[in-house]
Amino acid sequence: MTSRNSRRNTVNNVMLTLCGICVFVTVSTLFVILAYLIYNGGKSVNLDFFTKLPQPPGQLGGGMANAIVGSAEIVLLATMIGLPIGFFAGIYLAEFGNKTMQFLIRYTADLLNGIPSIVIGIFAWTVIVVRTHHFSALAGGVALSLMLIPITARSTEQFLLEVPRSLREGALALGANKWRTIATVIVPAAGKGIMTGMILGVARISGETAPLLFTSLNNQFWSTGLSEPTASLPVMIYNDAIAPYDDLHRQAWAAGLVLLGLVLLANIAARMVISRGTSLPR
Amino acid sequence: MRPFEEDFKSLNDTLLSMGSLVAHSVQRSVLSLVEKNEDYAHQVIRDESRVDQIEIKVDDMVTSLIVREQPVARDMRLVVAAIKIATDLERMGDLAVHIAERALSLMVQPPLPESINFADLANLVESMVLGSLDSFIKRDPQTARGILAADDAVDKSRNDIQHRLIELMQRDPATVTRALEYIIVARKLERIGDHATNIAEDVIFLAQGIDVRHRVAEVAQV
Amino acid sequence: MAMNQPQPTSMTSEPSQTPAPQAVTPKMRASNVSFYYGKFRALHDISLEFATNKVTALIGPSGCGKSTFLRNLNRINETLRDTRIEGEITLDGQNILDKDVTEIRRRIGMVFQRPNPFPKSIFENIIYGPRINGMLRRRQSAAELVEKSLRRAALWDEVKDKLHDSAYALSGGQQQRLCIARALAVDPEVLLLDEPCSALDPIATAKIEDLLVTIKEQCTIVIVTHNMQQAARVADTTGFFLLGKLIEHDKTDVIFKNPSKKETEDYITGRFG
Numbered sequence: 022m023t024s025r026n027s028r029r030n031t032v033n034n035v036m037l038t039l040c041g042i043c044v045f046v047t048v049s050t051l052f053v054i055l056a057y058l059i060y061n062g063g064k065s066v067n068l069d070f071f072t073k074l075p076q077p078p079g080q081l082g083g084g085m086a087n088a089i090v091g092s093a094e095i096v097l098l099a100t101m102i103g104l105p106i107g108f109f110a111g112i113y114l115a116e117f118g119n120k121t122m123q124f125l126i127r128y129t130a131d132l133l134n135g136i137p138s139i140v141i142g143i144f145a146w147t148v149i150v151v152r153t154h155h156f157s158a159l160a161g162g163v164a165l166s167l168m169l170i171p172i173t174a175r176s177t178e179q180f181l182l183e184v185p186r187s188l189r190e191g192a193l194a195l196g197a198n199k200w201r202t203i204a205t206v207i208v209p210a211a212g213k214g215i216m217t218g219m220i221l222g223v224a225r226i227s228g229e230t231a232p233l234l235f236t237s238l239n240n241q242f243w244s245t246g247l248s249e250p251t252a253s254l255p256v257m258i259y260n261d262a263i264a265p266y267d268d269l270h271r272q273a274w275a276a277g278l279v280l281l282g283l284v285l286l287a288n289i290a291a292r293m294v295i296s297r298g299t300s301l302p303r
Numbered sequence: 304m305r306p307f308e309e310d311f312k313s314l315n316d317t318l319l320s321m322g323s324l325v326a327h328s329v330q331r332s333v334l335s336l337v338e339k340n341e342d343y344a345h346q347v348i349r350d351e352s353r354v355d356q357i358e359i360k361v362d363d364m365v366t367s368l369i370v371r372e373q374p375v376a377r378d379m380r381l382v383v384a385a386i387k388i389a390t391d392l393e394r395m396g397d398l399a400v401h402i403a404e405r406a407l408s409l410m411v412q413p414p415l416p417e418s419i420n421f422a423d424l425a426n427l428v429e430s431m432v433l434g435s436l437d438s439f440i441k442r443d444p445q446t447a448r449g450i451l452a453a454d455d456a457v458d459k460s461r462n463d464i465q466h467r468l469i470e471l472m473q474r475d476p477a478t479v480t481r482a483l484e485y486i487i488v489a490r491k492l493e494r495i496g497d498h499a500t501n502i503a504e505d506v507i508f509l510a511q512g513i514d515v516r517h518r519v520a521e522v523a524q525v
Numbered sequence: 526m527a528m529n530q531p532q533p534t535s536m537t538s539e540p541s542q543t544p545a546p547q548a549v550t551p552k553m554r555a556s557n558v559s560f561y562y563g564k565f566r567a568l569h570d571i572s573l574e575f576a577t578n579k580v581t582a583l584i585g586p587s588g589c590g591k592s593t594f595l596r597n598l599n600r601i602n603e604t605l606r607d608t609r610i611e612g613e614i615t616l617d618g619q620n621i622l623d624k625d626v627t628e629i630r631r632r633i634g635m636v637f638q639r640p641n642p643f644p645k646s647i648f649e650n651i652i653y654g655p656r657i658n659g660m661l662r663r664r665q666s667a668a669e670l671v672e673k674s675l676r677r678a679a680l681w682d683e684v685k686d687k688l689h690d691s692a693y694a695l696s697g698g699q700q701q702r703l704c705i706a707r708a709l710a711v712d713p714e715v716l717l718l719d720e721p722c723s724a725l726d727p728i729a730t731a732k733i734e735d736l737l738v739t740i741k742e743q744c745t746i747v748i749v750t751h752n753m754q755q756a757a758r759v760a761d762t763t764g765f766f767l768l769g770k771l772i773e774h775d776k777t778d779v780i781f782k783n784p785s786k787k788e789t790e791d792y793i794t795g796r797f798g
Contacts, residue, residue, distance in 0.1 A: 120606075187641035190601055191704070195654035195711060196631035205657070210644045307795065373754060375781045376790045512783025 058281060062274030070275055075241050075257075081268050085276055087243050088252040091158065092280075095237055095253055096227045098162025099169055103226075104219055106166075107173025111215075114174060115181035116203055127175075134171040141167050142232035150236060158244060158251035161237030165226045172225060176218025180211040217291045224287035228280055230255035254280045307372050314364045314385055318392075321357040322436040324350060325392045325399070329432050329495055332402035333425040336488060339410050344403035354396035361389040380512060384505040388439070391498040391505075395432065398491045398498075405484045405491075412481050419467060419485055421492075424460040427453060428492045431499035438503060442510045450503035451515070457496040464489045550618070552577040552745040553598065553633075553715060558612035560593055560602065567593045569770045570612070575715070580737055580746040582760030582777065584753060586797060589766040591749045595717050598747065599633040600626050616715070631658050634713030638720040640700030642692035642707070647684050650692050650703055651675065654711040670710060678706035679736055698729025705736065709744075716740065718748040722755065734759050753793055757781045765789045 069084045076083030114126055145164035150156055184207050192202040208215070237251045239260055244251040254276050261273035328347045335344035365382050368374060374382050431450050438446035468482045468489075507515050551574035560568040568590050575581050583591040596602040597610055600621065614621050621629045631654070642650050651671045655661050661670070671688065675681040680702045684695070692703055701721055708716060718737075722730040730752075737746055737759050750756050756763050757777060764774035765788070773786045784790045791797050 185641070187637055187639060188643060190604070190635075190637065191641040191643065191707075192653070192657075193604060194599060194601055194630055194635035194637075195657065195707070196627045197653075197657045198627055201657055205653070206643050305796070372795070375753065375757070375793045376784055378794045379782065 055281070058274060058278040061271070062276070062278035065271040065275035066278060070272075070279075074243070075252075075272070076268075077241075078264060078266055078269065083272070085252070085254065085257055085272065085279075087240060088254050088257040088276065089279070091237070091240070091244060091251040092227065092253040092255070094247070094251060095158050095161040095165060095233065096223060098158065098247070099165030099226055100223055102162065103166035103169030103222075104173055107170040107222070108177050108215070108219075110170065110174040111177025111181065112203060112208070114178040116199070116207070127178075130171040130174050133167070134175070137231070138168060138229050139231040139234075142235055145232060146235040153248070155248065156236060156238035156250040157248045158237050159247045161233045161251065161253065162247075164232035164236045165229060168226050168229065168232065169222050172222040173219055176222065177211075177215050180214030180218060181207060183214065184210045213294055217294050220287050220291040220294065224284045224291075227287075228255060228284055230259050234259070307368075310364070310368055310372070311374075311378055311381060314361065314368065314381065317357060317361055317364065318385055318388055319436070319440065321354060321361065321389060321392050322439065324354055324357070325396045326429075326432050326436060328354070328396055328399040330429055332399040332406065333421070333429065333492075335403050336406035336409065337421060337425070339406070341407065341410065344407045347399050347403040351396050351400045354393055358389045358393040361385055377509075380509045384509040387505050388502050391501045395495050395498045398495050402488050402491050405488050409481065409484055412484075415471065415478055415481055415485070416475065417471065419464060421464070421485075421488070424457065424464060424489060424492055427457050427460060428496045428499070431457070431496050431503075435499040435502040435506065438506045439509075442506065444507045444510045447503035447506040447510070448515075451500055454496060454500045457493055461489045461493040550577070551575055552617065553747075554615045555594070555598070556613045556615070558594070558597060558610065558614060560590075560597055560611075561609040562605075563607045567769050568597075571771045573764055573771060573774055575745055575747055576762070577745055578741055578743075579761040580741050580748060580759050582756035582763045583747065583749045583766060584751075584756050584763060584793075585766035585772075586792065587751075590769040591764075591766040592719055593769075594766070595719055595747060595749050596635075598715070598717055599630050599635050601630070601635060627658075631711050632713055633715040633717060634708035634711065635717040636701070636704050636708055636719065636721045639724050640697055640704050642695075642700050642703050645692065646689045647675075647692050647695070647703060648688040650707050651710050654707060658711055660711065674706040674710040675703075677709050677740065678702045679732065679739075680706055696729070698725050698732060701725060701729070701733060702736065705733070705740075709740070713744060715745045715747065718746065720749050720751060723751060730755070753781070765792065767792070 069082060070086075071084060071089065072086050073082070073084035074087055075085060110126070110130070114123055114130075118126070141164050145160050145167065149160040149163060153160075188206055188210055189202055192206040193199075197205070233253050233256050237253055237256070239256050240250045240252040258273045258276045258280070261269040261276070264270075328350050331343040332347045334340055335342075335347065365386050368378075368382055372378065431453055434446055434450050434453075438444070438450065465486055468486050472479050472482045504514075504516050507513065553575040555571055555573045558568055558571045559566060571590075571594055573581075573594075583595060585591045593602065598614060602608055602610070603626070610622065616629070616632065621633075643653060645653070648671055651674050652661070652667050655667070655670055661667050672681060672685075675684060680699060683699060684703075687694070692700060695703060701724075705716075705721075722733055725733070734755060737748070740746065748756075748759065760777045762774060763777045763780040765772045765780065765784070765786070767788055773780065773784060773789045775785070779785075780789060781793060784793065788797075
């Protein structure tokens with residue numbers, strides 16, 4: 022009896038320790054990356070970084086103002102295209118359609134989600150860049166939105182499905198039709214969850230590099246419109262990091278730090294939306 | 304059988320043992336009178352306290368069944384009937400004691416100059432008592448209805464006895480003390496018959512869920 | 526024994542075998558209703574009348590079809606996939622199965638097993654029904670309607686100072702009364718209640734039972750309940766369901782004092798199964 026107990030205790034302790042180690046590795050990775058970024062990029066993050074244009078290779082100083090604005094532009098564009106489409110597709114998935122249709126759409130969305138981002142970049146390049154004969158923020162935005170749609174659709178669907186059936190029936194029983202029920206009860210009930218999913222989705226695509234490499238390309242200067250090649254932080258990091266100049270490397274580190282900071286900020290914002298209390302009972 | 308069903312069954316059994324005790328008391332009280340048997344009379348008087356004990360036990364069982372089971376339908380009807388039947392049985396036991404007491408008193412007095420036939424009345428009442436218990440055991444409304452009908456015959460028989468005794472008293476005032484005792488006995492027997500009738504009515508309620516008291520069923524069709 | 530012979534029994538009558546006596550025209554009537562979940566037949570030819578301004582209780586063991594039947598009375602079962610109904614259900618003589626479903630559901634309100642207030646304020650919960658049904662004209666009338674509905678559900682005094690707080694701040698019993706008030710706000714002619722007290726404590730249950738007695742003055746009520754005493758307390762007539770069939774429907778008194786079917790008696794006395 023006691024020997025069996027002590028064996029159980031041993032197994033218990035070993036497994037606990039194993040889990041502890043894995044947790045440590047997971048958590049420490051984030052902090053190691055953060056520390057590395059701050060150490061290497063912190064020196065170059067200054068006012069100039071946010072307000073100046075990049076200097077030609079070889080010259081010190083300069084900033085990434087155009088890339089920050091460009092990134093915002095492209096992500097905003099992707100958001101404006103991707104969120105509504107993903108949102109409504111999610112509503113369709115959760116609320117309408119028969120089982121076969123839902124299965125097909127869900128499966129397609131998951132496949133789309135699993136497509137390597139570089140392939141999405143090539144696709145946008147073929148469809149937009151080749152046709153319009155130049156790289157553009159528009160093409161970058163479309164490429165990112167293609168990534169955002171399945172993420173948003175699936176997360177919207179998940180949160181809508183979490184709304185208890187009793188709420189739906191409560192609205193239907195009062196004489197609401199289906200669309201009215203969705204618009205006035207179900208979506209508001211799932212609102213915080215859906216919002217959180219959207220924020221996380223946008224944070225996710227704002228760090229993507231591959232889809233932008235052959236779509237919005239890059240630009241050392243301010244771009245003048247959506248149809249112009251446009252600088253973005255991820256691509257800038259990529260370009261600077263492979264350039265043979267220490268100063269550009271430092272700029273890349275700084276850009277990485279800024280990008281990570283923005284993504285972290287978005288994550289924290291999403292947590293705060295959730296922690297303000299879920300809108301659903303219990 | 305589930306535990307609560309045992310409880311209803313034991314309520315039923317307790318009523319039956321109370322009924323048989325009371326039926327014996329009624330019989331013995333009549334025998335003590337007719338056969339001038341002192342022992343029977345004393346036994347009736349002794350048994351009365353046992354009847355009272357069982358009545359209290361029935362009430363306890365009923366109240367705890369109501370609290371625990373909140374009985375409905377036939378369970379509810381059994382519980383309601385049980386309280387009423389126990390009350391009637393207890394009254395019958397008391398009346399048997401009264402008869403036994405009269406019998407003891409009459410034993411020390413000379414007999415009446417002419418014999419009064421108590422046998423018909425006593426037989427009728429005894430068979431009503433037994434019949435009401437029988438109908439309860441079988442939950443048989445037909446038997447119970449027979450008892451309701453017999454009640455009129457009891458009343459008639461009691462009236463006959465009373466008339467003859469009154470005539471006797473008028474003819475021979477020396478018999479008044481004894482004759483009055485006999486009149487009282489006849490009344491008590493008739494009352495026992497009334498209680499047997501009540502039990503029969505409760506049995507009909509128990510078996511069929513209808514109330515036949517005071518002929519209400521004729522007015523309000525269930 | 527002489528008195529044991531059978532006697533003619535002019536003074537008695539047999540227990541009632543006929544369906545419960547009803548008002549001249551029932552508010553609702555189900556005729557030969559059968560219902561299928563896919564291939565499974567959940568209801569078998571149910572015919573039942575609901576008298577105007579009376580409370581009808583539906584009782585029976587779990588899975589007997591009483592809730593399924595109730596949920597057909599406002600066609601909320603239609604929202605489930607792969608279901609089919611046969612037969613006819615009338616409201617004031619008109620078949621509800623081929624009328625506009627939203628209008629039917631406005632006229633036949635429903636309260637569910639668990640309180641299901643919307644994640645909105647108390648005020649918004651009440652006003653939801655009138656709003657979607659276009660019953661609101663002025664702001665003022667909204668406030669009046671909210672007060673009237675909450676009063677009808679005996680909730681006004683408890684919530685009048687926090688109308689704009691979340692409905693989730695209320696206790697379970699209050700939430701259920703809010704749901705009743707929400708249903709009453711659209712002036713339904715029939716109110717269906719699906720085990721409305723199963724998640725509530727005895728005091729909250731008693732409040733809702735009291736409420737039903739006053740609501741039935743303006744409304745025909747159908748209540749599904751697992752609580753036999755509740756049916757005995759609030760219902761004028763009671764129907765007993767078993768295995769998708771209506772076994773017996775009669776005056777509540779008759780059902781609980783002297784049911785005519787053995788299945789009914791076995792169930793209500795706890796000897797079922």
